[in-house]
Amino acid sequence: MNSPDVAQSVVVHPFFDEETSTITYVVFGQGDSKCAVIDPVLNYDPRSGRTSTASADKVIDFVRTRKLSVQWLLETHAHADHLSAAPYLKQHLGGTIAIGEAIRVVQRTFRDVFNLDSTFHLDGSQFDHLFHADQAFQVGSLRMRALHVPGHTPADMAYMIEDADGTPQAVFVGDTLFMPDVGSARCDFPGGDARALYRSVRKLLSFPATTRLFMCHDYPPEGRAPKWETTVAEQRAANIHLHDGVDESDFVAMRQSRDGTLVMPTLILPAIQVNICAGQLPAPESNGVAYLKIPVNAL
16 A cells, blocks of 8 residues: 655545545644545445445544544545535534635536525535635645646645645645546536646646645556555656647547546435535435435436
């Protein structure tokens, strides 16, 4: 497995959820008590409609064992492949749930898909904090920056740890890139844009060659164990979709052709519906049961 250390002063602890191939990270400075949790997973069984906190409980156990205090619960985007456990973690550990301000665009798009009523606000107020592009923030002693990297969705963010002089040290890239032998994220969800994704990736790959990149997912080819850490240099040399020399038009043509062959993620309808609400499940109805809406022939 990958080393947990990005640099001497930074600790990154990954949690790989096998069901959704998602990596959740706990990030903190060595010797700090404050930490951030990135992309936490609430387990959901679409066959039974049951949720489970098994993945989130591992994060809670780690945070409590290390005697950490959660400062931020960071979402890279409104995920289509898993439900967010951010509200559950906030209930047990505290922290500020945050995402990029362009989540408002995603909310407007899916308000119509799910025919949500006037009580659903389109201002992102379901989240505790909305980052604007390039906003700086702290996680304990760590200097971090929220980068807007649209393409997979209009609201995708990457979270960068930087040195005192602003030099990138590590970036949590969300669904912009996968490991070099897997390539890039799809762009065919409502609001997706392959040209925007190409430009977002080139922005990330303009960072110094040694900058470490942490993936949100890994879908390893047969025979390879899951991995989630790579570098700018490795991506520029070997990413099967976006290595140096691939121009924008070629990438867009490839991405559009490939996306046309992909089935929708198993959890897209429950996941998006919950995640545009900052991970909050619908309010229970008069019988005490919460219900999700499944639009028919709408996607």
